[in-house]
Amino acid sequence: MAKLSGRTRKYRDDKPRAVMRAQAGGLSDASARASEGGVTRGLSPLVLTRAWMDWAVHLAASPGKQMQLLQQAMENAQAVFAAGLGETLSGADGAADPRFDSAEWQKFPFNLLAQAHQRQRQWWLDAMTGVRGVEPAHENLMAFVTGLLSDAVAPSNFPAINPDVISASLSENGLNLVRGSRNFAKDMATLSGLVPAVSQPFEVGRNLATTAGKVVFRNKLMELIQYAPTTDTVCPEPILIVPAWILKYYVLDLSPHNSFVRFLVDQGFTVFMISWKNPLPEDRDIGMEDYRQLGVMAAINAAIKITGAPRLHTLGYCLGGTLLSIAAAAMGRDGDDRLASVSLLATQVDFSEPGPLRLLINEAEVAMVEEMMERQGYLSSDSMAGAFALLRARDLLWTRAINNYLLGRQDDGLDLMAWHADATRLPARMHSQYLRQLFLNNDLAQGRYLVKGKPVGFGAIRAPIFAVGTEEDDVAPWTSVYKLHLFTRSEVTFVLTNGGHNTGIISAPGQPEQHFRMGRGSADSGYREPEEWLAEHEAEDGSWWVAFARWLGEHSGEAVSPPQMGARSGACKAICDAPGTYVMQR
Structure with a gap:
């Protein structure tokens, strides 16, 4: 079994942290950044300040842009007060805004409020973009x-100005606000830790x-779950799933009705799943190579030892897919041909165009996050959750707040929401x-990532690949996948x-309004x-699940x-029932 890497290599491989500490004021600067990050949840105000200065200086030197914005503001005012009733309300991207799609929002004066907001929002977006001389990254951030x-x-x-809330309050005698207060x-x-994160x-x-x-x-980093068969016969190659x-x-x-694992088992596949440990401060030095060795490679070895199969299918999701692609490339480079296929779900291997998340990841942000992790040994779950919430603030923050706190509804009846609240920490070195x-x-993507001291490239992967992108992905845009x-x-x-x-x-399968596109390519396409x-x-x-099961077959x-469950090796005999112990760690 591979051992966890020691502290001889620091987190920032391109510049040893010891050098940073030796610089004048390094310790006090680091402490200040860590304290600042604790307040801002790892978001650096310096990044926004630089972007704003870049925009403001160039806008001040652009009289043509200023005149354009002035004219647009006057046209908006005329449209709101003169146009009228029944005009379609649209967002900045031209799509209908679901916040204003009820019949109540189409009535006067609420339709004018909604229309004024939408036009003002578009005006500000136009003001922040199209200013000559502003760096693209700063423009996108603004x-x-x-x-x-x-x-x-x-x-x-x-x-007081939301007609849906007013209507609900009148019809329910304010009970919606009472329920909303309880939900809040x-x-x-x-959030304060007084009750479990995963609610009933x-x-x-x-x-x-x-x-x-x-x-x-089980090892220091993961538990491996083998799922019980539900069919009389199975495909000879097992499937190993590597989650993020x-x-x-x-x-x-x-x-049970939307379990991908259960679906695969019911299709006649032997499924193994990695369940990662939730790291503690003492795990600060666990790195990406540990996740490859103690995670992917250890799981591959165990699954093959248990089943006796010479090869296996592998599947990675999100960051787990990125890790799997690294492991598969290293295996191909080193002549290890035990992979029957590699499937990557919402997985990026090239991060040059990672989508909106790129706005929150830059040198200043990473420096702040590193100082926070240096203090506590990991990135806290609330910091990661806060970053993802910002990417979809309209849906995850404001729409949820309106439904839960103003209309008095409760959305914790969704299993996906319960899972989303069950956050984990990330080891400092790995992150x-x-x-x-x-x-x-x-x-x-640039051929500089090293495994065992040598670079890996995806050209070394010879197993067939099944890749899935999603149309509305804010984390891994499909064009990047x-x-x-x-x-x-x-x-x-x-x-x-x-x-x-x-x-x-x-x-x-069976959910409404499902669709997918599928294209098969050959090695020389x-x-x-x-x-x-x-x-x-x-x-x-x-559902693409059905097509995937057919492709696997x-x-x-x-x-x-x-x-049998872990039967071929005493080292892999059954330890406990699924879902295991690591998933229960808080």
């Missing part, structure tokens, strides 16, 4: 922050992560390496499904731009009897 501030002051957020108190208690009616092991199985292997270690593994094993080597430097085609010489089957980063992946690929492939109704051997 537009992003402007969108956040505009959403914060939307009329829908204020009960409950959420505050959860959902509980891991009772109605979440309930697919039958056993923990058949941001949040818990059971997003792929939610309720610093991830941010710097993958996000900031894009070492993996699609870039895998540029780096591999394997057969790539690419699927684009509707939904977001989580909802597009959790796509159990020429590269097509994402827009070209999109135009060439028609949408199919249904095409790349599997003849059916065999199911393997």
Whole structure:
């Protein structure tokens, strides 16, 4: 078994932290940044200050842009007061805004409030963009922050001018506000740690992560779950699933009706799942290489030892897919041919265009996060959750606040929301390496990422690849996921499904309004731009899960009897029932 790496190498591989500490004022600067990060949840105000200064100076020197904005403001005022009733309310991107789609918002004077807000929001976005001389990164950041501030002051957020809230309050004699107050108190208690993060009616092991199985292997970083067969025969090659270690593994094993694991087991596959440990301060020095060795490689070895199969299918989700791609590239480079296939769900291997998340990851942000992690040994779960909430503030913050606190509804009846609240910590060393080597430097796509002292490249992967992107992904945009085609010489089957980063992946058959596009490519297929690929492939109704199971079957051997749970090796015998112990760690 590989050992955890020691503290001889520091988190920031390109510049040893000892050197940073030796610089004048280094210790006090680091302490100040760590304290500042604790208040701002790891978001650096210096980044926004630089972006604002860049924008303000160039706007001041652009009289033409100023005149354009003045004219637009006058046109907006005329439209709001003269136009009228019945005009379609649209957002900054031209799409209908769901916050104002009820019949109440179409009545005077609420329609004018909504229309004024939408036009003002668009005006500010126009003001932040198109100013010559502003750096693109600063322009994008200013537009992003402007969108956040505009959403914060939307009329829908204020009960006195929200007709839906007024109507509910009148019809329910204010009971909606009473329920909303209770919901608010409950959420505050959860944030303060007074009640468990995963609220009833959902509980891991009772109605979440309930697919039958056993923990058949455990080390310092992960538990390996083998799921019990439900069919008389199974494909001879097992499937190993590598989830992300941001949040818990059971997003792929939610309720019985939408469990990806249960679906695969019912299709006649032997499924193994990694369940990551929730790191503690003493795990600060666990790095990306530890996750590869103690996670992916240890799980591959155990699954093959248990089943006796010469090869296995592998599947990675999000950051787990990135880790799997690194492991697969290293295996191909070193002549290890035990992979029957590699499937990557919402996974990026090129981080040059990572989407809105890139706005929150830059040198200043990473420096602040590193100082925070140096103090506590990990990145706290609330810091990570706060960053993701900002990316979808309209849905995750304001819409939820209106529903829960003003209308008195409760949305904790969703298993996906319960999973999302079950956050995890991230080891300091691993997270610093991830941010710097993958996000900031894009070492993996540029051939600079080292495994065992030698670079890895995806051209070494010879196993067929099944890649999935989702249409509304804010974390791994599908066009970024699609870039895998540029780096591999394997057969790539690419699927684009509707939904977001989580909802597009959790796509159990039978759900309404499902569709996906699927394109099969050979090893010698020429590269097509994402827009070209999109135009060439028609949408199919249904769940991509069914197509994936069919694809796996095409790349599997003849059916065999199911393997026993951990039977072939005393080192891998059943330890405890699924979902295991690591998933329960808080």
